[in-house]
Amino acid sequence: MVSNLPSLDKLIHELSKLPGIGNKTAGRLAYHILKSPEHFAHELSEAVEQVKRNVRECSHCYSYTETEEQCMYCTDPKRSNDVLCVVEDPSDISRIESSGAFRGRYHVLHGALSPLDGVTPQDLKIDPLIQKIRESQTGDECITEVILALDADLEGDTTVLYLAKILGEMGVNTTRIAHGVPIGGDIDYIDFRTLGRAIENRVQL
Template identity: 40%
Template sequence: MEFSSKLLENAVSEMSQLPGIGKRTALRLVLHMLKQPASRTQLLADALVKMRTEVKFCKSCHNISDVDLCEICSNKSRATDTICVVEDVRDVMAIENTSSFKGIYHVLGGKISPMDGVGPHDLKIDSLINKVKQGEVKELIFALSSTMEGDTTNFYIYKQIQEYNVLTSTIARGISVGDELEYADEITLGRSIVNRIPFESSLKS
């Protein structure tokens, strides 16, 4: 791509560093900014820089927060002995949206993935295990995505806390509500049969 302006080229090149944004999309976005007032671009730039430099992480669950202890961790009505282990902030938001979990979270910040050079010590695993060691935890719910890396991370944590008296569970895998059986993949369908639940308890939810 040949640009008629270095400034334009530079803006497109920086924009296309973002994941999923190619050069063409970046150019479309940058040209859109040119049609908008300059103040809009300034607002965007300020919001990004301010967020990047000032954002904090909750000292307990490592979720993104504007204060030292996030709203969920500091909420007295939540069960602090039930911890849902998730990969990142988006998972917290997704589970919070369901309004079906009243415990607290622990945000690992990723999954163990040797292929990408991410080991256990690059994640917030130690602080989770410390919480367990201090006897603060009754149940750990693993809610990582169901991939090789997710399973590895679950198992790594499980091994570390095995000697302590903690319940562990993983979120249920099965056929999505409203889905047709014939379109479900074999592994999911197989697991949903093996891990079937009493009909009476399905009536409750």
């Protein structure tokens, strides 16, 4: 979409860099911003600047934190220290939190291994993870279980295999979240790989 107005074209161009926003949607959004009251555009623009200015990585788990040096999950005294949940991205933490099924600590890898895209173990927060577990083993509060909550795709699987080997050698109990039929899922519409995994990992009743 080209409007022939430099400022509008520039906004359409910037918006279309966002994931899932094509040129047509970017055009619709840009015209909406143009039509909206001044304060809306100003608040949106401020919010974009603020998020980059205020939010930074937690020095302990590499998730995001705003006011403190460490994030709310690392500083919460009510959470258990002996179970560590490893995720790919900080956004995965809110999802897991909303399930209410986990009350331990987190560790964010910031991606998954992908040799084809040139993502190696050095590009991820794997070394700090190993160091964190090693330190816990010599200290008072030992991490007894590491739960790998990585995506169920090729990159996630590669990372799980890589981490399971290293953590196994370190003598840590390593688990992976279950893959199977989603709740509310109809078996008719589930792909055969998921169904295969669901049968393989069936649960004793």
